[in-house]
Amino acid sequence: MALPSLYAAVMESGSKDIPYCRKQKSLGLLCSNFLSLYNREGVETVGLDDAASRLGVERRRIYDIVNVLESVGILARKAKNRYTWKGFGAIPKALEDLKKEGLRENGAIADTSCSEKVSDDDEDDTCSDMNNLSQNDKSDSNSLVKSSGTSKSGDNRKEKSLGLLTQNFVKLFLCTDMDMVSLDDAAKLLLGDGKHTSMTTRTKVRRLYDIANVLSSMKFIEKTHHPETRKPAFRWLGLNGKPDNNGNVDSMALIESRKRVFGTDLTNTNTKRLKVAEDGSQVLKPHISTRIKLESSENEVETTRTSVKSYQFGPFAPANVPKVGNSHDEKGKQVVDWESLAATYRPQYHNQALKDLFSHYVEAWKSWCSEVAGKNPIQLMS
């Protein structure tokens, strides 16, 4: 049922109504909201439709988010329309695996790509090349060993997936001594193999921007500027503090339980980029999407020992957006109910507020991690 997503009437009575504002529709923000929504105790599965409607975005966007989150281990595909929530605790392992994998397929420097054209450079170090094409996929049940490399394989589609690109991008940081890259460089380095067309690169860069946005929202990377060149670049932050070494302390999981819930259901502001109608009349989406069944919230069977009353709400409200009309009282799951209820009694904050709060959360998280690790942030590969 390809639902045409919900569109709120643009004509909002009274208020100035947001003209548009691209920032409020960014993948980064969406990712933050997504995380806020599912990173809470009791969640063990995520439904794509549910996510799309609760976050107020089209399905397509959810795929983007989910793909990169999966690449980092936070999610795992369970079935059609459904992902398993692994949580932040799964990140360390995932990164470790990526690192191993990356280093492995790096062995021979038998690459010819050391010729770095264009004006760039790479910061300090030597030109370490890396050529990787990874075909991972956990489930080894299938005997598809996938002949490594050989771009000959017809499944070029997969090789261009956002997920793989994300992993390769991360490997770039994990397996190389460069800790800062411009997306243009990354794009060039990550080109699967052939054709280095200006267009191919353009497209690649667009994807990298997408990826960078969500990774940034999780503070895995940070946007900065190259010391010398004013060129914008991204710096790897990784797990703050220490990655592993000795007991793998999934600091995140811990901090997670400590910080616990922070946030309620929020939605990205729903204002479409004004579509310029040929005739001058703006197009208003007629249907106020009456659908959206809020899905049978079989969301987890919270056997959570933790008392439910210990929940706390974030200081923000559900930004506007139609809160899905649940005509009649839903069954069991009242979690959502009181959440929205509580939200109703809260002042209205918007995305900016959320963003700030999230930043603070991360801030706390980082300091906490370093506290536990008792070490400084700088981390290099073994």
Place this chain on the structure above:
DNA sequence: CCATCCCGCCAATAA
């Protein structure tokens, strides 16, 4: 200008 990157068409793929 130009760095970002949202939107959503529409093609691969999966049911």
Place this chain on the structure above:
DNA sequence: TTATTGGCGGGATGG
């Protein structure tokens, strides 16, 4: 076949 996934790049946005 239809539904689900998700490349891909036009072109708007914001600096």
